[in-house]
Amino acid sequence: MADFLSYQFIVNALLASLFGAVTAGIMGTYVVTRRMVFITGGVTHASFGGLGLGYFLGINPIVGAAGIAVIAGLSVEYFNQKRKIREDSLIAMAWSLGMALGIIFIFITPGYAPNLMSYLFGSILTVSTGDLIAMNMLMIIVSLFFILFFRAIQYITFDEEFARTAGIPVNLFKYLLMVLVALTAVIYIRVAGIILVLSMLTIPQNTAMLLAKKLKNIIFWSVFFSFAGSIAGLLLSYYRDIPSGASIIFSLMVIYFLIAVFKPILRKRIKS
Amino acid sequence: MNKLLELKNISYGYDQQPVVEGVNLTIHDQDFIGMIGPNGGGKSTIIKIILGLLEPWNGSVVKKENLNIGYLPQYHKFDSKFPITVEEVLVSGLMKTRGSAIRITRKEKEMAREVLKQVGLPGYIHRAIGELSGGQMQRVFIGRAIISQPRLLILDEPDTYVDNRFEHELYELLDEINRSTAVLLVSHDVGQIISAVKTIACVNRHLHYHPSNKISNEILASYNCPIELISHGHVPHRVLKTHDD
Numbered sequence: 001m002a003d004f005l006s007y008q009f010i011v012n013a014l015l016a017s018l019f020g021a022v023t024a025g026i027m028g029t030y031v032v033t034r035r036m037v038f039i040t041g042g043v044t045h046a047s048f049g050g051l052g053l054g055y056f057l058g059i060n061p062i063v064g065a066a067g068i069a070v071i072a073g074l075s076v077e078y079f080n081q082k083r084k085i086r087e088d089s090l091i092a093m094a095w096s097l098g099m100a101l102g103i104i105f106i107f108i109t110p111g112y113a114p115n116l117m118s119y120l121f122g123s124i125l126t127v128s129t130g131d132l133i134a135m136n137m138l139m140i141i142v143s144l145f146f147i148l149f150f151r152a153i154q155y156i157t158f159d160e161e162f163a164r165t166a167g168i169p170v171n172l173f174k175y176l177l178m179v180l181v182a183l184t185a186v187i188y189i190r191v192a193g194i195i196l197v198l199s200m201l202t203i204p205q206n207t208a209m210l211l212a213k214k215l216k217n218i219i220f221w222s223v224f225f226s227f228a229g230s231i232a233g234l235l236l237s238y239y240r241d242i243p244s245g246a247s248i249i250f251s252l253m254v255i256y257f258l259i260a261v262f263k264p265i266l267r268k269r270i271k272s
Numbered sequence: 273m274n275k276l277l278e279l280k281n282i283s284y285g286y287d288q289q290p291v292v293e294g295v296n297l298t299i300h301d302q303d304f305i306g307m308i309g310p311n312g313g314g315k316s317t318i319i320k321i322i323l324g325l326l327e328p329w330n331g332s333v334v335k336k337e338n339l340n341i342g343y344l345p346q347y348h349k350f351d352s353k354f355p356i357t358v359e360e361v362l363v364s365g366l367m368k369t370r371g372s373a374i375r376i377t378r379k380e381k382e383m384a385r386e387v388l389k390q391v392g393l394p395g396y397i398h399r400a401i402g403e404l405s406g407g408q409m410q411r412v413f414i415g416r417a418i419i420s421q422p423r424l425l426i427l428d429e430p431d432t433y434v435d436n437r438f439e440h441e442l443y444e445l446l447d448e449i450n451r452s453t454a455v456l457l458v459s460h461d462v463g464q465i466i467s468a469v470k471t472i473a474c475v476n477r478h479l480h481y482h483p484s485n486k487i488s489n490e491i492l493a494s495y496n497c498p499i500e501l502i503s504h505g506h507v508p509h510r511v512l513k514t515h516d517d
Contacts, residue, residue, distance in 0.1 A: 033354055151372045155364045159350040162416070165323050165343050166367040213400040215355045 009125050010238070016127045017230035019135040020191055020200065023142050025223030027184040028201035029208075030177060033215065034157045037202055039076055042091035044185040044197045046072035046098030051119055051189075052105030061119075062134075062186060068098065069182035077178045081171070122193030122245035124234065131190050138187055142180055146219070153177070154215055192245045200226060203252040210259050211266060229255055273300040276339055276424050276454055277322065282331035284317055291317050295331070295479040299424060303454040304446075306469030306485065313476040315458045316346070319426055322456075340369055342422035342453070344413050346429050352402050358412050359384050359397045365416035387415045392441065407438040414445070424454045431459065443468040 005011065031040050047069035054064025072094050079085050106116070118126070127135075146153065156163040156170050164170050188197045208221030232255070233248030240247070259266065275298060282295040292314035299305065309315050320326040321333060323343060342365070362384040363376050370380070388394055391411040401409060410430065417425060427446075431439050446455055446468060459465045466472070472482040 033351075035351070148374065150374065151364070151367070151376075154356060154360065155367065157351075158354045158356050158361070158364075159345070161325065161345050162343065162350075162364070163367075164325055165341070166364065168367065209355070213355050214357060214360075218355055 009127075010234070012127050012129070012132060013124045013234055013244070014231070015132055016124055016135060016191055017227060017234065019132070019139045020188060021204075021223050021227035021230060023135070023139045023184050024188060024200040025204060025226045026142050026146050026219055027181055028205045028226075029215065029219045029222050030153065030157065031181060031201045032205040032209075033218075036181070037198065038088065038091055039073070040181055040185055040201055041198050042076065042095040043069050043073045043182050044189070044194055045095045047182070047186050047189070048103075048119070048194055049098035049101030049105070050186075052102035052109075056105040056109045062131075062190065065189060066183055066186045069186045070179050072098065073178040073182040074175060077174055118193075119189060120193050120195050121243060122189060122191050122196060124191045124230075124244045124248070125237070127190055131187075135187055138180075138183055142184065145176075145180065149173070150216070192248065196245045196249055199249045199252060203249070203256055204229065207252070207256045207259050210256075210263050225252070225255055225259075273302065274336075275300055276303075276336050278334040279318070279322070280332045280334065282318070282321060282333070283329045284314075284321060284326060285329065290329075291477065292321075292475070292479070293477055295475075297473060297479055297481065299454055299456060301423070301454055302450070303456075304450045304468070304470040305454075305456050305473055306465040306471070307456060307458045307473045307475055308460065308465060309475035311460055315460075315475050316428060318475060318479070319428055319456075319458060322426065336423070339424065340420055340422040342417035342420065342425040344417045344425075344427040344430055346432065352409070354401070356401050357397070358388065358393070358399050358401060358404070361401055361412055362387060362415050362419055365419040369420040383419055384415075387419045388412075390418070391415045391445065410438070410442075414442075418449060418453070422453060424456065425449060426456045426458075428458045429460070430457065 005014075031037055047065040050064035050066065050068030051061040052064075053068065054061035057064070076087070076090060076094065079090055080087050152163070152168050152173060155166065156168060156173055160170055185197050185201070188200055192200050204222040204224075204226035205218065207225045208218045212218045212221050229252035230248050232251035234244060236242060236247040236251060237244040277299045279295055279297040283290060283293045285291045291312075295314075295318060297305075297318070307315050307318070317326065321328050323341060324333075359376070359381065363380045366372075366380055366383065385394075385397060388397055391414050393408060393411050393415075396404070396408065396412075401412065404412065414427070414430065417427070425446075430442060446457070449455065455469075457465060457469060466485050469485050472485055474480040474482065
C-alpha cells in the first residue's frame with residue numbers, strides 16, 4: 001500500500017476519485033431521478049465533436065468539449081420544452097453528429113493525431129494538476145448549488161407543474177442544472193472516458209437507491225459508493241495492470257450486485 | 273361577498289386552434305364551483321390560466337392581491353418512483369407563502385403533521401410517496417394543496433383512481449374546507465360533483481355559469497351545454513342527451 005501511494009499520479013488519481021465522486025454522486029442523483037440518463041449519454045457523446053474542434057483550433061480539447069456539451073444540453077432541454085421534435089430521436093441525432101464531427105475535425109487537423117482511445121475510455125492515472133483544479137472547482141459549485149437550492153430542485157424534479165405554481169423559476173433551474181450535468185460529464189471524460197461516463201452517473205445512484213429512499217440519503221450513499229468503486233477500481237488497475245476506466249466500472253457493478261444480494265440484511269441496519 | 277378572482281373574456285388555444293373562447297368567470301369567497309364538461313373541452317386550460325401557467329391569447333385575469341391558491345393537479349402529473357417522503361411533499365405546499373429555508377423548519381414539520389391528520393393519514397409522515405396506494409397519495413396531494421390555508425382551492429379531477437369510500441370522505445373534507453376557502457372543483461364525472469358543489473360552470477370551449485347546483489334538462493338546453501351526465505345510484509340525476517354547440 002505504501003508503494004502504491006508513493007507515486008504522484010496515484011495521489012492525483014485518488015484526489016480525482018474523491019472530487020469526482022462528490023460531483024458525480026450529486027449530479028448523477030439528479031440525472032437518475034429526473035430520468036435523463038439517455039440525454040446525459042447524448043450530451044457526453046456530442047461533446048466529442050468539441051474535443052475534435054479543440055484540437056483543430058489548437059485550444060484545450062476539454063474546453064471545446066465543455067462548450068459543445070453545454071450547447072447540446074441546453075438545445076435538448078429547449079426543444080424538449082417546445083415539444084416540437086421527438087426527444088429520443090433528437091438525442092440520437094446530437095449523439096451521432098457529435099461523434100462524427102469529432103472524427104472529422106481530428107482527421108483534418110494537420111500533424112499530430114491524438115490518442116482517441118484515452119478520450120473514449122479515459123485514464124484516471126494521467127489526470128493533471130489542471131484537471132484536478134477544474135474538478136475541485138466544479139465539486140464546490142455543484143455542492144453549494146445543491147445545498148442552497150436542495151428543496152427547490154427536489155420539488156421541480158418531483159412535480160414540475162406544481163413547482164411552477166409555487167413560484168419556483170423552473171426553467172431557469174432546469175437550464176442551470178443541465179449546464180452542471182454537461183460540465184460534470186465532460187470533466188469525467190478524463191477519468192472514465194466518453195463511453196464510460198454514464199456509468200459514474202448511474203451505477204452508484206442505483207446502488208444507493210437499493211438502500212435509501214430519501215433524496216438526501218441517496219446523494220450521500222451515491223458519493224460513498226462512487227468513491228469506494230473508484231478506489232477499488234484503482235487498486236485492481238494497479239495490481240492487475242488493467243485500464244483504470246474499465247476496472248472502476250467493473251468495481252462499481254460488483255458493489256451494486258453485492259448490495260443487491262445483501263440488501264435484506266443491510267436494510268435492517270441502515271436508516272434509510 | 274368578497275371577489276377573489278375574475279376571468280374576463282379569456283381565449284386560449286394550441287397551434288392556432290382555439291380551445292377556450294370568451295370565458296368569463298368570477299370567483300368569490302365561500303364559493304364552491306363545480307366545473308364540468310367533456311374531456312378536451314378546456315377545463316384544464318382554464319385552470320392553468322387561473323394559476324398563471326398559461327398566458328391567455330385575449331382577455332385578462334384579475335386576482336385579489338396576494339391571492340393564495342392551493343392546487344391539486346391531475347393525478348398522473350408526477351413521478352411516483354421519485355424518492356420523496358410524505359412530509360417533504362406536504363411542506364412543498366408552503367413554498368410560495370413561506371419561501372423555503374435550506375432545511376425544513378420545526379414549524380413546517382408541525383404544519384405537515386397537522387394537515388396529515390386533517391386528510392386522514394396520521395402516522396404516514398415518513399413514508400415514501402411511492403409506497404402509498406392511489407387513494408392515500410391523493411390525500412397527501414390534497415394536504416399539499418391546503419397546508420398553506422389558501423383562499424382558493426383548485427382541484428383538477430380529484431376523484432380519479434380514488435376508491436368509493438375515499439370519494440365520500442373527500443367530499444366531506446371539501447365541505448369542511450369550504451367553510452374558510454373558496455373551492456373550484458373540476459370533474460368530468462358530473463354525478464358525484466353535483467351534490468357537493470353550490471354552483472356549476474359548464475365548459476366546452478365556452479363557459480356557461482349556473483348559479484345553483486340544480487341542473488335540469490331545460491337549463492342545460494337553454495345554456496347549450498353539451499354534457500352527458502354520468503351518475504351513480506345515490507345521487508338524484510337525469511340523463512341528458514348531447515347538444516350541439
